[in-house]
Amino acid sequence: MLDLTILGSAASSPTPERSLPAIAVRIDGDVLLLDCGEGTQRQMMKLGVSYSKVQAIFVSHLHLDHYLGIFGLMETLRLNGRTQPVKLFGPPGSARVFARSKLLDIHEIEPSSAKLKKPLFTINGHDVYAFPVEHGAGEHSFGFSIVEQDRRRFHESKAHAAGLKGPMFSEIQKKGSLKVGAKVVKLDDISYIQPGKKLVYSGDTTYCKSLVKAAEDADLLIHDSTFSEEERELADERSHATAADAARAAKEANAKQLLLFHIGGRFHSPEPLLEEAKKVFPHTSAAEDGMKISL
Numbered sequence: 001m002l003d004l005t006i007l008g009s010a011a012s013s014p015t016p017e018r019s020l021p022a023i024a025v026r027i028d029g030d031v032l033l034l035d036c037g038e039g040t041q042r043q044m045m046k047l048g049v050s051y052s053k054v055q056a057i058f059v060s061h062l063h064l065d066h067y068l069g070i071f072g073l074m075e076t077l078r079l080n081g082r083t084q085p086v087k088l089f090g091p092p093g094s095a096r097v098f099a100r101s102k103l104l105d106i107h108e109i110e111p112s113s114a115k116l117k118k119p120l121f122t123i124n125g126h127d128v129y130a131f132p133v134e135h136g137a138g139e140h141s142f143g144f145s146i147v148e149q150d151r152r153r154f155h156e157s158k159a160h161a162a163g164l165k166g167p168m169f170s171e172i173q174k175k176g177s178l179k180v181g182a183k184v185v186k187l188d189d190i191s192y193i194q195p196g197k198k199l200v201y202s203g204d205t206t207y208c209k210s211l212v213k214a215a216e217d218a219d220l221l222i223h224d225s226t227f228s229e230e231e232r233e234l235a236d237e238r239s240h241a242t243a244a245d246a247a248r249a250a251k252e253a254n255a256k257q258l259l260l261f262h263i264g265g266r267f268h269s270p271e272p273l274l275e276e277a278k279k280v281f282p283h284t285s286a287a288e289d290g291m292k293i294s295l
């Protein structure tokens with residue numbers, strides 16, 4: 001079971017309505033953080049996300065607005081007696097940036113495509129992958145996908161009709177078929193593969209193909225939407241996406257749902273961004289701090 005809480009949805013600097021970027025993803029009780037902007041620990045407290053359950057933090061890129069909250073959160077955990085390290089996955093340079101926090105177990109993401117094919121981290125039947133995005137030359141920026149592993153499910157009525165009971169369920173999964181009474185029962189005849197859910201977070205980025213590929217068939221795509229098309233030049237200059245860019249990525253990726261995120265400070269209401277995105281991709285909503293979504 002995966003659910004998420006938007007802790008902060010602002011771009012660059014906080015506003016009265018929005019805190020800096022951070023998303024808490026809860027998987028069977030454990031918590032992962034996607035970015036951890038300034039103020040994250042207070043947002044966690046307000047929104048009922050437990051500090052003590054944080055197992056790993058994924059930093060999309062090394063701009064202050066995406067990671068300043070880590071230091072305070074680690075200090076609070078240390079004061080509360082935590083000794084078990086929190087894993088941190090971040091771009092090259094993370095070891096130096098986070099060296100002061102002794103509670104962190106730091107892993108720099110290796111940008112080679114061979115390395116990125118493997119999960120960075122696995123927890124409760126979910127794999128976390130990083131993929132490169134485009135947020136200005138010379139700096140490594142990543143998005144992340146959290147993918148539930150596919151699970152085999154039994155058609156209950158078929159399994160019972162075939163005479164399967166108790167330990168036979170695990171036995172047939174191991175062997176692929178099983179002799180029950182006089183008959184041989186095939187696993188594929190009484191079960192099916194349920195594809196896992198997929199959550200994709202862009203981090204800060206322009207529209208980019210590597211994201212579209214990573215977000216293929218995602219159940220939810222959370223995408224940078226700092227600007228509107230009216231500010232096209234600024235978006236290009238600062239390597240951010242417009243709402244229309246985010247919608248185009250969601251459409252090309254065949255995502256089920258799009259959540260506009262990293263909302264530019266001039267949008268006191270996200271309506272103009274929503275309107276722009278929905279013309280391209282109707283299943284769009286805009287992130288708000290405190291929003292909770294279950295997949």
Ligand SMILES: [Zn+2]
Pocket residue numbers: 011012063065066204262
């Ligand atoms: Zn940012």
